[in-house]
Amino acid sequence: MSDVAETEKVASAGPVAAERRLPIERISPNPEQPRKRFSETDLADLASSIKEKGIIQPLIVRQLAEDRFEIVAGERRWRAAQIAQLHEIPVIVREFSDTEVLEVAIIENIQRADLNPIEEAAGYRQLMDRFGHTQEKMSEALGKSRSHIANLLRLLTLPEAVLDHVRKGDLSAGHARALVTANDPLRLAQQIIREGLSVRATEALVKKAEAGSEESPGPKRDVSGTEKDADTKALEADLSATLGMKVVLTHRPGQESGQMTLHYGSLEELDDLCRMLGGS
Known part of the structure; x- marks a missing residue:
């Protein structure tokens, strides 16, 4: 199903036989x-290759x-075939439900090496x-x-404007990961x-921003004034990635009780949160 180069095993076995050929105008993308x-x-x-050798993988x-x-x-092959001005393309017809189509499309794209990190993270979220x-x-x-999946899911907690910089390649996934804990990620981006x-300079910039001005340096603390340990910060990041919204944990000194605060950025996110808490 992938558009990437065939492995030696598949290549030695030859092209996959198509069930039929269809006019390209009768096919639409998902x-x-x-x-x-x-x-x-x-x-x-790819269009140049198709002109010379045709579509090897239906x-x-x-x-x-x-x-x-x-x-x-195979949408990428379909688009390239149009550029190559093919009238018919080879296909394999299968029966899939709407759910199965989306699941296959997500998995196929995630397995591609050149998928940008935000698209990959969105695939995991779906x-x-x-x-x-x-x-x-x-x-x-x-x-x-x-850890790879969790780190990418954390990126989705960043503002949309920052995510768009990653999609366009202005920022790498490493830059974005460093910005996840920042109080003002867009300004820093x-x-x-x-x-x-x-990326290393970005990490230093975020640490400096978290510490505040040079006149009031110090580690990040919760509202009770207690310094947050690494485990608490990691748990906040995991919960934020799972829920798709910022999560802040606040422990009461000397006690096992505390608070968990959820931050939503839109009414749609609030609706999603209500559905999750309601079990629907």
């Missing part, structure tokens, strides 16, 4: 496709109507929200470490881009 950005340069390179589609089909896997997958289950199924800071 509107739930997790991948939103396609590199024009990569599409042009698209996987499902039938919507008598003469309409929807892409399950698998968790819509299919009930846990981080452990995704780790086993996709061959990704749980703009400074990082403007000054061309490295």
Whole structure:
């Protein structure tokens, strides 16, 4: 299903046989496709290859109507085929429900090496929200470490403007991870881009911002004045990644009780939170 180069095993076995060829205008992309950005340069390179060798790996589609089909896997090949001005493309027709189509599309895209980190994180979030997958289950199924999945999910707690910088490549995933704990990530993101800071320099910038001005340095503390330990900070980050919103834990000194504060950024997030707490 992937658009990436075939492994030696698959290559030695030869191209996968298509069940049929369909007019390209009878095929439409999946509107739930997790991948939103396609590199024009990569599409042009693929179109050039298709002109010379054709489409080696058929698209996987499902039938919507008598003469309409929807892409399950292979939208990049479909786009490149249009650039190459092909009239027909090879396909394999399979029966999938709406849920199965989305799940296959997400998993296929996550397994691609060039998926940007925000699209990958959004794919993990969809698998968790819509299919009930846990981080452990995704780790086993996709061959990704749980820490890799958790770190990417934390990125989704950043403001949309910062996420857009990551999507466009202005910031790397490393820059974004450093900004997750910042009080004003957008302002720092703009400074990082403007000054061309490295990830290490970004981490130092965030620590300096957290400590406050030089006149009042010190470690981050909760509202009770108690310094937060590394375990508390890690738990806050894990909960934030799981819920998709900022979580703050406040312990009362010398007691086992405390508070957990959830911060939502929109009414839609509040609705989501109410549904989760209500069990629906």
